[in-house]
Amino acid sequence: MKAKILVVDDEPDVTYTLKATLEAAGFFDIYPFNDPGLALSNFRPNMYDLAILDIRMPQMNGFELLHEIRKIDENVKVCFLTAVSELTEYATAIKKIYPPLDENCIIKKPIDNVELAKQLNRILNPHTQSG
Amino acid sequence: MVRSKQKTSIYYKPYHVINTVIEFIDKSSDRIDACVDYTRPSLIFEIAALKKAFIDAKKRGIKLRYVTEITGDNVSYCKELINTINVDLRHVDGIKGNFYVSENEYVAPATFHHKGKPASHIIYSNVKEIVDHQQYVFESFWTRAIPAQQRIKEIEEGVIHYQTKIVDNPDEIIKEISKLTADSNELDTCLAPGGLQYSHNHFFDIKKKLLDKQKKGQHKGIRYITNIGKENIQLVKLYMEQGIQIKHIKNLPAMSFGVSDKEIAVTIENMEGGTPIRSLLISNEPLYLKHFSSTFEGLWKNGTDVIDRIREIEKGVEPSDIEIIENPREAMKRAQQIIRLAKHEVLRIYPSLNTFRRHVRIGMIDLIQEVLKNGAKVRILIPAEEDQISQIVDEVVVESPQLEIRSIDKSLQTQMGVIVVDRKESLIVELRDDTKENYYDAAGLAAYSNSRPIALSYVSIFESLWKQGELYEQLKAYNIMQRDFINIAAHELRTPIQPILGLSQVVSPRVGGEEREHMRVIIRNAKRLQRLTENILDVTKIDNHSLKLQKERFNLIDLISRIVQDFRNQIDNPNLLLVCQFEEKQEDKNDLTFVRADKSRLIQVISNLLSNAIKFTKEGIISVNVEKQVKEKEKGIRQDEAIITVRDVGVGIDSKLLDRLFSKFATKSFAGTGLGLFISKSIVEAHGGRIWAENNSDGRGATFIFTLPLDKISELIDVME
Numbered sequence: 044m045k046a047k048i049l050v051v052d053d054e055p056d057v058t059y060t061l062k063a064t065l066e067a068a069g070f071f072d073i074y075p076f077n078d079p080g081l082a083l084s085n086f087r088p089n090m091y092d093l094a095i096l097d098i099r100m101p102q103m104n105g106f107e108l109l110h111e112i113r114k115i116d117e118n119v120k121v122c123f124l125t126a127v128s129e130l131t132e133y134a135t136a137i138k139k140i141y142p143p144l145d146e147n148c149i150i151k152k153p154i155d156n157v158e159l160a161k162q163l164n165r166i167l168n169p170h171t172q173s174g
Numbered sequence: 175m176v177r178s179k180q181k182t183s184i185y186y187k188p189y190h191v192i193n194t195v196i197e198f199i200d201k202s203s204d205r206i207d208a209c210v211d212y213t214r215p216s217l218i219f220e221i222a223a224l225k226k227a228f229i230d231a232k233k234r235g236i237k238l239r240y241v242t243e244i245t246g247d248n249v250s251y252c253k254e255l256i257n258t259i260n261v262d263l264r265h266v267d268g269i270k271g272n273f274y275v276s277e278n279e280y281v282a283p284a285t286f287h288h289k290g291k292p293a294s295h296i297i298y299s300n301v302k303e304i305v306d307h308q309q310y311v312f313e314s315f316w317t318r319a320i321p322a323q324q325r326i327k328e329i330e331e332g333v334i335h336y337q338t339k340i341v342d343n344p345d346e347i348i349k350e351i352s353k354l355t356a357d358s359n360e361l362d363t364c365l366a367p368g369g370l371q372y373s374h375n376h377f378f379d380i381k382k383k384l385l386d387k388q389k390k391g392q393h394k395g396i397r398y399i400t401n402i403g404k405e406n407i408q409l410v411k412l413y414m415e416q417g418i419q420i421k422h423i424k425n426l427p428a429m430s431f432g433v434s435d436k437e438i439a440v441t442i443e444n445m446e447g448g449t450p451i452r453s454l455l456i457s458n459e460p461l462y463l464k465h466f467s468s469t470f471e472g473l474w475k476n477g478t479d480v481i482d483r484i485r486e487i488e489k490g491v492e493p494s495d496i497e498i499i500e501n502p503r504e505a506m507k508r509a510q511q512i513i514r515l516a517k518h519e520v521l522r523i524y525p526s527l528n529t530f531r532r533h534v535r536i537g538m539i540d541l542i543q544e545v546l547k548n549g550a551k552v553r554i555l556i557p558a559e560e561d562q563i564s565q566i567v568d569e570v571v572v573e574s575p576q577l578e579i580r581s582i583d584k585s586l587q588t589q590m591g592v593i594v595v596d597r598k599e600s601l602i603v604e605l606r607d608d609t610k611e612n613y614y615d616a617a618g619l620a621a622y623s624n625s626r627p628i629a630l631s632y633v634s635i636f637e638s639l640w641k642q643g644e645l646y647e648q649l650k651a652y653n654i655m656q657r658d659f660i661n662i663a664a665h666e667l668r669t670p671i672q673p674i675l676g677l678s679q680v681v682s683p684r685v686g687g688e689e690r691e692h693m694r695v696i697i698r699n700a701k702r703l704q705r706l707t708e709n710i711l712d713v714t715k716i717d718n719h720s721l722k723l724q725k726e727r728f729n730l731i732d733l734i735s736r737i738v739q740d741f742r743n744q745i746d747n748p749n750l751l752l753v754c755q756f757e758e759k760q761e762d763k764n765d766l767t768f769v770r771a772d773k774s775r776l777i778q779v780i781s782n783l784l785s786n787a788i789k790f791t792k793e794g795i796i797s798v799n800v801e802k803q804v805k806e807k808e809k810g811i812r813q814d815e816a817i818i819t820v821r822d823v824g825v826g827i828d829s830k831l832l833d834r835l836f837s838k839f840a841t842k843s844f845a846g847t848g849l850g851l852f853i854s855k856s857i858v859e860a861h862g863g864r865i866w867a868e869n870n871s872d873g874r875g876a877t878f879i880f881t882l883p884l885d886k887i888s889e890l891i892d893v894m895e
Contacts, residue, residue: 054669056670056672056673057669057672057673059673060672060673060676060677061672061676063676063677063680064676064677064679064680067680099665126664126665126666126667126668126669126672127661127664127665151668152668152669152671152672153668153669153671153672153675153676153700153704154672154675155675155679155701156675156676156679156680157679
């Protein structure tokens, strides 16, 4: 079964690219949103296996969105795909707020398709991966 | 003998007085002791009955003892008392009050009487307790009195009788000073500035007479020392015209004194505006004379000539003066004094934030408000953070456009507080111990100056610090702006690469032939753009000093093995071999190479060195090694470090490039940005390590070497294991 992935990024070109590249690999179903508010209002429990969130968005930033999403679905896996600079600082901060998230939850943009698919698999199936 | 009934009575009228005394003398059977003032000896010879009573008593064998003040006026009567009546006579200075005491009785003629006349009333008593008591009083005088012969000799030979006394009646004081002045053959006076007016009010006429005597050669002259200022300059000129010598002394002794060849007079009062003196010490003791006269000479020698001083005052030039104040209380007082008198401006540099707090506690804010009310401007510099200052300003300082407080960088914190008032006066106070709560314990020596050049040099220090504060603020704002820019630029540059790279990779396998080659070029350049973006952002961070390390503890050997493995997987050149030398050595324990470092940054450095090696080596072995080196950082302190080497067998480093290999844009490769090694160097140095490169001695290829300090905990674990 293909993993259902929510993608929220304010750049339509980015969501389009992610849908095109990740679905081409054949393992994922991508549900793209460019407006985090819209993504949130359509969000239901157990709807997705994974949410890929941009951090810097004009309407609502990725952390706020995560906070809201967690209220609806405690179990959905989350990672951030971002082009912001202070990644390590974010990682430390996120770890403090959401201890279950590990350092791999931040994926730096731009990223090679193969590498991205690899990282998403690692997040979706942490136990089947070695190391 | 039958004792008459005991009584104490007072008899009035001179007739009764004389009779009572005569009766008293006649009744005595053993002794008569008399204690009388200087007017009484003559009376015995002027009243015949009295004289007869004394002579009769002597004839009866009565012992007569007599204490009085022997003076030039009564000395002849005193001699007669001794010679005709054979009285045992002694002298006491300034004795007042009269009484006679015999073995059974006591009489005391009243003290208030005219010279040469009997008293108007008398006390009589035969009460034993009173008689005994008066006998004690008499004995006290008697033992302290000097023999009449000695005193008479002094008077006859003109020997001065030395005495020191305090006069506390303003009129008496004027009389004493007049006498001192008139009797003098030379006269030196050291006066508080206000004393000149007092002196002029009461003694100017006497002085004019002395000056006349001086012209005739009968007086040695009058000299004055005082602090000459605007307030007494007119009097000084008047005195000068009369022929009095005057000198100016800025710091006068704490007391005013006059010293003639015979006497001294001293007061500690300042006679401000000519106020009369209320207490004066007068003495003719030679030691005092000597002391005050040499004090005067010392001052006179250092005094400023009156002509020079008058010129200074009239030109408005205050002579410069530097004064060291040792007592912090005095320094504080002086600071408050000069600040309070500020007309235009007060500049103040605090040596520390604590000093400012201490000053607030002792009422500095009230003083500032007073100064502001007078229309002066106040500017204050405090070494502290901007927000600390604004907090303090909010707490304690009333807002006023005339008052500005700025922070200066803490690195500019000094041990000296500076106050400059009206660009004229300055006070520098040493900060001795900033940890003390109390101002007086924290402050040290102070130096006051009214020299304009000194004040101006402090003003220029103040102004440059003031400006520096401004620049510092601007710089901080600029840095924040730049960091924001980098963050936004990073985001904006990275985002468009994602669609290019991602979609090209999706399309690439679906097309063939020439189009596939086109896609390969697009992908390669998108990746190059990605690398360039990251490098430029890193360089900007380095230049901006905002490269931050997220340090964690990890095993360096594990990390390097992993990176090398990743590179092995990517190499598509079958003639290249990547070797980790440390993997072959059994004795190298992994836990010896723990470091505290930013993992992702180290990956960046090692990857950079490996990609370079791969880029410049067509075939052969690229070997990576990690060694441990024991290094003595300082005497006794060990700092072990890891030495990481990447050795290739490629073309080697162009000798022209070798010197600036690690600077920006140093590259011979057309595909490189020339930023990689610069970034690597910055990362290594930020970790406290070094990086360098050398061409291999066998002429084939180059070796890049960098060091990293090892984490000390690794050694501890080592020992425990």
